[in-house]
Amino acid sequence: MQDSPDLGDRGDAVCVVGAGASGLTAIKNLREQGFAVDCYERETSVGGAWNWRHDRSPVYAGTYLVSSRPLTEFPDFPMPDTWPDYPHHQQVLEYLERYARHFGLGEHIWYGMEVVSIVPVADGRWDVTIRSTGGGSSRVQRYAAVVIANGHNWAPVQPEIPGDFLGQVIHSSAYKDPARLRGKRVLVIGGGNTGCDLAVEAAQHADQVWHSTRRGYWFAPKYVGSRPADQLANERAPSWLRRRRNRRVAADLTRWGMPAPEHTPFESNPVVNGLLPHYLGHGRIMPVPDVTGWDGTEVTLADGRIIEPQLVITATGYRPRFDFAAPELLDADEHGRPDLHLHTFARRHPTLAVVGLVQPDSGLFPIAHWQSVAVARWLKLRARDPEKATAVQREESERPLESWSRRKVVPTRRYWFEVGHVDYLRAVESLLNRMESVK
Amino acid sequence: MSEILRFQDWSDPVPAGDREVVSRLPEEDDGERPPLLFVPGMGHGGWAFTEHWLAHAASRGWPSHAVTPRPGGDLRAQAHDVVQTAAALPRQTVLIGHGTGARVVARALGRYPARAAVLVSPVLDGWAALGAALRGNPAGTIPALFGGPLRFSAKQLFGPGLPAEQAQAHLERIGARPRAELFGRDALPEPVGGPPTLVVGSPDDRVVRRPELDKAAARYGGAPLLFPGMGHYLMLETSWQEPIDAILDWLGKQTPAR
Known part of the structure; x- marks a missing residue:
């Protein structure tokens, strides 16, 4: 058998x-x-x-x-x-x-x-x-x-933007190397961890950087003093105290024109990026609102402004x-x-x-x-x-x-x-x- | 305490430290046998294993390593050093601890799924060991209670079979200033991954007495493997080969080639 x-x-x-x-x-x-x-x-x-x-x-x-x-x-x-x-x-x-x-x-x-x-x-x-x-x-x-x-x-999720854009558009998943950014005017779309990281990369390598975000988020730095911020946030403590600590390190970036978060800091996980405020504060990143359309070399923003990036990176998630x-x-x-x-x-x-x-x-x-x-x-x-x-x-x-x-x-x-x-x-x-x- | 919510490890990780690793590798490693990692207890370093056991285990085909945890590290730091060393080895590792090193291994077993574990003359309950030391060698033990060094006598640590001059030479290398937590009595973590665990000792050990060996073995679900006539330092005695051969035979059965 x-x-x-x-x-x-x-x-x-x-x-x-x-x-x-x-x-x-x-x-x-x-x-x-x-x-x-x-x-x-x-x-x-x-x-x-x-x-x-x-x-x-x-x-x-x-x-x-x-x-x-x-x-x-x-x-x-x-x-x-x-x-x-x-x-x-x-x-x-x-x-x-x-x-x-x-x-x-x-x-x-x-x-x-x-x-x-x-x-x-x-x-x-x-x-x-x-x-x-x-x-x-x-x-x-x-x-x-x-x-x-x-x-x-x-x-990858691609944003649906009406019109035809003649410049380069890539999703963040296709972005591999900063050589791509050098000497260019770059628009980064998306306010998540990747979008913010790429806006910072662009600030370090590109000629000019716009960062378009639709919603506001809370931001946490990677370090508080010399300690990784997440280690500080995970000290044993009652949840109200941990919330208060998170509240204290979390920042909204409305001062530089980013949208205000629609929730309190502990209702969602913050974007972890200590360098974004740095480059916003040095004028290397220009925050802009949502993209409403594009035509030829021009990109139209929700506030009616028109910008002319050569490269658009969509960090719009998966x-x-x-x-x-x-x-x-x-x-x-x-x-x-x-x-x-x-x-x-x-x-x-x-x-x-x-x-x-x-x-x-x-x-x-x-x-x-x-x-x-x-x-x-x-x-x-x-x-x-x-x-x-x-x-x-x-x-x-x-x-x-x-x-x-x-x-x-x-x-x-x-x-x-x-x-x-x-x-x-x-x-x-x-x-x-x-x-x-x-x- | 929760084994999943590790606030201390998350917020205050053990920093990198100096740990010394000595290795003896078999001439031909077919990769069938898991590496052995020996962990010394208080008062001696990896050298206690390089005397005889390491080379012998290697000659029988087991890649063998001994780690000396960072000097002055507390129990948590020592267990960290053991887990770090084990995780750096290429395959799932067998942890073998002696004396208070067995306590370090017991802690490490809560953090690392060892292939198997061997606790040799384990000091798991420091209070019992302290009682035994006070009875057997009061003059050498009492100063340690007040922060002084712990002094051992040859009679306390070794069996009658070991020649006096060898015992004396070993004694000169063994010196301990016990740290309180090594003598704790706190609950030991549940070993992750459920490794087979063996307790080895001697009924004539004057540091870890027979009832302690039975208790330790029962904690890990078995009976102790006993070598009458030997002292606390099984790996330094004249008859050092017997226990290591028995350990390797047991390991051979517990970790069949996959």
């Missing part, structure tokens, strides 16, 4: 989509809980967004972390303590490569393979269709669970894409926004989870780590003790949304997945304790 009648049935194995930071920590933590793992990665190496060789990587030569080392590293695999407070993107990639090597994750990754569809079948199992990135024939494998870690910073999953699997709305418990667990499919789909006020890696620990423990509990898993699920369904998610005053894509890392981790911790206590 054959042991395994169907070669495509991988039994209790879990499928992980993507081998970036989130996928790597998902593999590690699933393995730690005893699961066999097949991870599919469309590129030929690990690192996802942090691997500048990947065509979907958004990093550019001057990308540095905006959260400091202790708030960015995996909680069980520290970055070298000799590294700077805010490592460069190449160091981050080196760190991820070392993480993968250290825990022997490479042998569970299938490179150059893309997941093209996931379909639920009986008993919470999944049929996963895989194809090599270049195309070619596909095959179907059956898994006990699917963990999606495909990242959310790779599908949208999450799950082309391989039907929208209802993730309860995605018509804008493509998935609705997941703790931004992680599919509400109607207990064996489907997403790791790394959050925007915390800390680094993402620690969040992705604890998410994948929770996912791995959940899958194990469900397999070992379905009754208790049901009890945990019932308790979890009563967890108030506002305890872990920031209900945004401004309903834009930018805030879809925003969380405060302390509140969020507290919720994940209590889920882990619930699973522990029913052991």
Whole structure:
């Protein structure tokens, strides 16, 4: 008799989509809980967004972390303590490569393979269709669970601006190197972390810089005195005191003509950029309002002004894409926004989870780590003790949304997945304790 | 205390420090075996392992390293040094701590998913160790209670098998000014990743008595592996080979080639 009648049935194995930071920590933590793992990665190496060789990587030569080392590293695999407070993107990639090597994750990754569809079948199992990135024939494998870690910073969103512009327009994801800015008049559109970083880069290299922002944001510096500002903000303290501290370092830049924020400083994560006020204050960056149209070489602004940039960089963000999953699997709305418990667990499919789909006020890696620990423990509990898993699920369904998610005053894509890392981790911790206590 | 909300690590990270790492590597490393990282306790450095154990483990095919944590570091800084050293090694590492070094390892296990852990003559409960020292060597121990150095006697640390002049030579290199936190009694963290853990010791150890060994082993879910007739410093005794061979045999079983 054959042991395994169907070669495509991988039994209790879990499928992980993507081998970036989130996928790597998902593999590690699933393995730690005893699961066999097949991870599919469309590129030929690990690192996802942090691997500048990947065509979907958004990093550019001057990308540095905006959260400091202790708030960015995996909680069980520290970055070298000799590294700077805010490592460069190449160091981050080196760190991820070392993480993968250290825990022997490479042998569970299938490179150059893309997941093209996931379909639920009986008993919470999944049929996963895989194809090599270049195309070619596909095959179907059956898994006990699917963990999606495909990242959310790779599908650029382009602003819709009426008219035809004859100058150069690039999305920030295509910006790689300051040589592109030299000797040019540059317009940067977008007030997020990337937009502000690029406005500063342009201030350092270009001839003239306009920075167009639609909404106002709060800004936090990278340093307060000689200490990384996020370390100062994360001293143990009651939440009202932490808020007050954040309030004290957060700045709005209305003095230089930037729009006023529509929310209080602790309602959303600030943009971390200490140099933007510096260059605004030295007159190197000219803040301008929204772009309403363009024609030929001219760009029209909301206040009626007309400017003539040679290069426009749109730092207008990314949208999450799950082309391989039907929208209802993730309860995605018509804008493509998935609705997941703790931004992680599919509400109607207990064996489907997403790791790394959050925007915390800390680094993402620690969040992705604890998410994948929770996912791995959940899958194990469900397999070992379905009754208790049901009890945990019932308790979890009563967890108030506002305890872990920031209900945004401004309903834009930018805030879809925003969380405060302390509140969020507290919720994940209590889920882990619930699973522990029913052991 | 929460193991997830780490305000202290977030807001006040341990700064980089001087740690010394000594390595003995097998002539041919096929990459099948996890690296071993030995952690000395109070009063001695990595040299206690380079005497015999490091080279022996390497000769049996295990890449072996010993770290001497920063001088004067507290327990948190020492555990940090151990985790940093382990994370810098190419593969998931086995942590092996001796004496108060076992306490450092126990702390490090809450921060790093070791491949396996071995606690050798572990001083996990400092109060019990202090009691034993006061009984066995009051004159050398009492000054330490008032901030003075801790003086050991050969009889206290070594078994009767070790020649007197060797014991004396070792004693001259061992000097400790104990720090309060190494003698704490606080709860040890739950090891992350659930590594298999072995407790090794001697029933004739005058620093860590038999009941302490049993307690330590029970904490990590097992029974201690005992080597009667030896003292506290298993790795410096004449019969040093027995315990390290037993440890390596155990590790071989616990970490099968993948």
